Amino acid sequence: MTHSNDAPSARNIALASAAAFIVAVMAVVTVVLPAEYGIDPLGTGGALGLLGLSRVQPIGPEDAAYNTDALELELAPTEWAELTYRLEEGSGMLFSWEATGAVSFNFHSAPDGAPPGYAESFDAEEVDQANGSYTAPFTGIHGWYWENRGSDYVTIRMSTAGFYSEAHEARDRVDGFRPLRNARGEPLERPDE
Amino acid sequence: MCKCWHVLLAAGLILLATVLVPALQAHPMDEQNAAFVQAVEGVAIFPFMYLGAKHMVTGYDHLLFLVGVIFFLYRLKDVVLYVSLFTLGHSVTLLVGVLGNIGANAYVVDAIIGLSVAYKAFDNMGGFERLLQVRPNPKAAVLVFGLFHGFGLATKVQEFTLSETGLIANMLSFNVGVEIGQILALTMVLIGFGYWRGRSSFQRHAFATNAALMTAGFILAGNQMLGYVFYS
Numbered sequence: 001m002t003h004s005n006d007a008p009s010a011r012n013i014a015l016a017s018a019a020a021f022i023v024a025v026m027a028v029v030t031v032v033l034p035a036e037y038g039i040d041p042l043g044t045g046g047a048l049g050l051l052g053l054s055r056v057q058p059i060g061p062e063d064a065a066y067n068t069d070a071l072e073l074e075l076a077p078t079e080w081a082e083l084t085y086r087l088e089e090g091s092g093m094l095f096s097w098e099a100t101g102a103v104s105f106n107f108h109s110a111p112d113g114a115p116p117g118y119a120e121s122f123d124a125e126e127v128d129q130a131n132g133s134y135t136a137p138f139t140g141i142h143g144w145y146w147e148n149r150g151s152d153y154v155t156i157r158m159s160t161a162g163f164y165s166e167a168h169e170a171r172d173r174v175d176g177f178r179p180l181r182n183a184r185g186e187p188l189e190r191p192d193e
Numbered sequence: 194m195c196k197c198w199h200v201l202l203a204a205g206l207i208l209l210a211t212v213l214v215p216a217l218q219a220h221p222m223d224e225q226n227a228a229f230v231q232a233v234e235g236v237a238i239f240p241f242m243y244l245g246a247k248h249m250v251t252g253y254d255h256l257l258f259l260v261g262v263i264f265f266l267y268r269l270k271d272v273v274l275y276v277s278l279f280t281l282g283h284s285v286t287l288l289v290g291v292l293g294n295i296g297a298n299a300y301v302v303d304a305i306i307g308l309s310v311a312y313k314a315f316d317n318m319g320g321f322e323r324l325l326q327v328r329p330n331p332k333a334a335v336l337v338f339g340l341f342h343g344f345g346l347a348t349k350v351q352e353f354t355l356s357e358t359g360l361i362a363n364m365l366s367f368n369v370g371v372e373i374g375q376i377l378a379l380t381m382v383l384i385g386f387g388y389w390r391g392r393s394s395f396q397r398h399a400f401a402t403n404a405a406l407m408t409a410g411f412i413l414a415g416n417q418m419l420g421y422v423f424y425s
Binding site for chain 1: 311314315318319320323324400401404405407408409410411412415416419420423
């Protein structure tokens with residue numbers, strides 16, 4: 001098969017194959033086992049400084065201040081609200097929210113310096129609750145947007161904890177951004193008003 | 194004359210590479226990729242195509258196997274024939290594995306893929322002809338190992354896919370991507386071999402190179418076997 005004049009002898013093939021196997025076993029035991037699995041039977045992993053490679057670092061210290069917030073938002077039909085948090089790249093927060101009815105929501109982020117209106121959307125669904133953790137992929141404003149597309153009032157309860165420096169609430173009625181009107185153009189009333 | 198020092202030199206290089214590559218996973222579990230594709234509901238043709246191509250180009254177990262297969266294939270006709278057999282093999286099991294939802298253990302499959310590298314290197318060294326006196330049909334061997342590689346690919350697609358929606362389209366996209374990646378990888382390997390074969394060093398070092406290839410195959414297989422023991 002080698003098309004060579006001095007084709008390897010059976011003895012050399014056997015020797016080379018045995019050597020390949022032994023070297024592989026040695027490499028696996030001395031290097032792979034400590035580096036990948038943290039097991040160091042011969043102490044070679046420690047000597048070569050490989051043991052740290054397989055160790056998962058479970059704690060990531062944060063410099064920013066720790067904040068917790070819990071708030072309630074009531075959304076009239078067609079009304080929207082937004083809660084945004086300022087996070088540094090790599091900083092994390094936990095969140096949990098639930099609504100009394102299905103709302104359309106999305107999670108979006110805008111990096112600092114992005115043109116107005118630019119946002120990256122990570123999640124968009126029609127659900128009534130969500131919880132999880134979020135690690136900011138870049139420094140900027142990160143937040144939730146809810147819109148009540150139903151015909152009933154919906155209350156959203158949101159609690160957050162994390163290393164955000166600012167928390168903002170924005171909604172159409174508070175900002176006067178989009179006064180709510182019914183189909184006839186009359187102002188929409190809320191039950192508690 | 195003993196060529197052992199060649200083997201040792203080559204094995205030493207392999208050992209060095211092992212130390213330099215901090216994570217010896219043949220296919221680093223692409224967590225962001227997986228998270229992204231899993232977040233996509235339904236058909237995602239280009240992402241899956243990209244993932245297939247990436248899996249092939251960055252998966253050095255597949256690459257080493259291809260190197261072993263074409264090592265002594267001098268004519269383009271033979272290269273095309275063997276690579277087609279390999280493609281046929283892995284496409285069949287990718288299809289069957291994903292459609293039949295056959296979940297092969299990724300570590301076992303990857304260990305066999307590692308052993309396929311060692312097998313082909315042993316074959317290239319003339320081991321079957323001269324040492325064992327029996328040489329299994331190399332075309333059949335490539336086909337059979339293609340089948341195993343395909344199970345590895347199927348496991349990968351299943352890893353990336355959560356929803357049944359668009360499964361077939363996504364799988365076919367992944368397969369097309371795999372073939373694109375294979376052509377890319379093959380082109381690079383063939384360019385390298387075209388250059389090397391023109392030199393006298395090819396004949397001198399072919400044996401030692403295959404011994405090194407064999408070592409690499411055993412290391413890949415060993416790592417996957419450990420993965421099976423510790424993580425499965």
